[in-house]
Amino acid sequence: MRHPLLAIPDAYHAGTPRGITSVCSAHPIVIEAALRIARRLDRPALIEATCNQVNQDGGYTGMTPQDFRDFVHQIARDKGCAEVEIILGGDHLGPNPWKALAPDEAMAKADAMITAYAAAGFTKLHLDTSMGCKGEPAALADEETAARAARLAEIAEAHAPGNPPPVYIIGTEVPVPGGATEALDHLQITTPDAVQKTHAVHRDAFAARGLCDAFARVFGLVVQPGVEFGHSDVIQFAPEKARGLSASLRGLPGLVFEAHSTDYQTEANLAALVEGGFSILKVGPWLTFALREALYGLDAVADILDQTPPQGRLMQAMEDLMQAAPANWEKYYDGTDREKWLQRHFSLSDRIRYYWPDPSARAAVDALLDRLANREIPAPVASQYLPGLGTEDPPCTAREALLKAVETVLARYERAIRPGG
Structure with missing residues (x-):
């Protein structure tokens, strides 16, 4: 069975771009609202949990991945949305919750987390290993980031139920979970060269572990298209500034971009993001x-x-x-x-x-x-x-x-x- 999210890059590269809303929240009202809209429009509901929110230790919600899965499906049953196709995603899966630990300890915790997510049936997995742990620089080299991401993908492949097999999001220029923590005037749009390098180092890291089939299911790459928000201000998307970034997708069939922090964008800008290949629109705080x-x-x-x-x-x-x-x-x-x-x-x-x-x-x-x-x-x-x-x-x-x-x-x-x- 082919994962339904793989149709999104197919559509973009066929010249008929469309996207999907990624609902990043554990609030029951938000989840119910997402399910009601999906039912009304006869579309899948993509609902994601972050590494800090839900993990094998409970996260700040107190839920493990299996708990979160049961929580979402119980809401669907209770609210008359049992027929809605639900795609569960895991966001920022990596060592971030434990980055104060030594690298080996933090990655062991990340291994356990992705095992729990994959085994619980989360099929959209964002591999985020870009942050340094104790004694490491704040941002790792792309090659180390990719090696750690491939390690997590290998574990996910081994523990996923497999119908459909999981799809992956990669990226090295990844915003931290929870929103911006620095001044918005320092925002840098991802360069086309960074896209090419990120894709290449992950391809090689996956191949080194014999994961070519899994890499074929990498359908999204996290980039910064020039959108963010602070306490009271919003940087709105400027399509002309991201044209080079969008053009970099031409040589990457099967791939689109994932845009984080799209909260508070205008509707026109959200549509422009999709037209530019930023097909996965993550939203949470706005909800x-x-x-x-x-x-x-x-x-x-x-x-x-x-x-x-x-x-x-x-x-x-x-x-x-x-x-x-x-x-x-x-x-x-x-x-x-x-x-x-x-x-x-x-x-x-x-x-x-x-x-x-x-x-x-x-x-x-x-x-x-x-x-x-x-x-x-x-x-x-x-x-x-x-x-x-x-x-x-x-x-x-x-x-x-x-x-x-x-x-x-x-x-x-x-x-x-x-x-x-």
């Missing part, structure tokens, strides 16, 4: 940012329906939680106390997403939804506090408002990934 907007809006709606001005109860609950457990934001947010407060709640990097699984956050959200249970939201109130959802067909329940907030973002991707329909 949970939209979800957070809707949750804060619903918190205000609940007070309005109780005939009181908005009290900000949910925001205060999340502020208390983030202050009590700052590990997920304090290394990434800086400035004055006021600036850090704004970033905690409104940064486009949306590091508040790490806190929604916490029991106290879940209790606060459950309390909010209980306040709004069986209460319709009048259209003028929705227009005021849920403005992104529109007024022509406003959601009538709180839960629908959350789903619609995420689906509104995903719909932009769905229209963009098939230019011209």
Whole structure:
């Protein structure tokens, strides 16, 4: 059985580019929204977990790869989406969660992680071994990166169920998981020469391990096309600056590019990315940012329906939680106390997403939804506090408002990934 994702480079090189949205989130509302759109449009749903989020040790979600697979499929069954074709992907699979360890120890952990991902039926595997571990430079030479990636591919081949066999994403110019950590004015578009070298060193590294068949299933290469976002600003795609990068695909049949950090791009730019061969559009923080907007809006709606001005109860609950457990934001947010407060709640990097699984956050959200249970939201109130959802067909329940907030973002991707329909 041929993997369905291999049709994407086929289409691009045949002159009919199309893409796929890669939904990178472990939030159940986001996953349900992705499944609902896939069901409605009769398309596969590509849902990915990152190495920090889900791994053999549980990651920050507490889920192993098998747990995450069961979690996604349970949502599909519970929400009437059991017929949706679900493609599970693993993102940044390599030593990143353990890079403070010595290289041998970190790679042994990476071996165990990709074993767990492959055995659980994840069939889109992003091999990311570009980072240095203890005692190594921050970024490794391409040849070492490729050798470590081939090592992980060999393990995946041995442990994957095999129907269909896994497909792979490679790359050496890989953004770190979780978003930008440096100034956006230093953004460098990947050069065509870097593409050629990356492809060649990985081809040779796979061949050295007898993995030519697996390398034939390398269908995507991570590059930087010139898109990124920070706390409050977005670098929008400029197609003219990436023409040389797009042209480098001409000599690489069977390959397209994977674009990370496409969050907050305009719909026109998302379509332009697909036209340029950046066919795999990864999105994550934008989805949970939209979800957070809707949750804060619903918190205000609940007070309005109780005939009181908005009290900000949910925001205060999340502020208390983030202050009590700052590990997920304090290394990434800086400035004055006021600036850090704004970033905690409104940064486009949306590091508040790490806190929604916490029991106290879940209790606060459950309390909010209980306040709004069986209460319709009048259209003028929705227009005021849920403005992104529109007024022509406003959601009538709180839960629908959350789903619609995420689906509104995903719909932009769905229209963009098939230019011209």
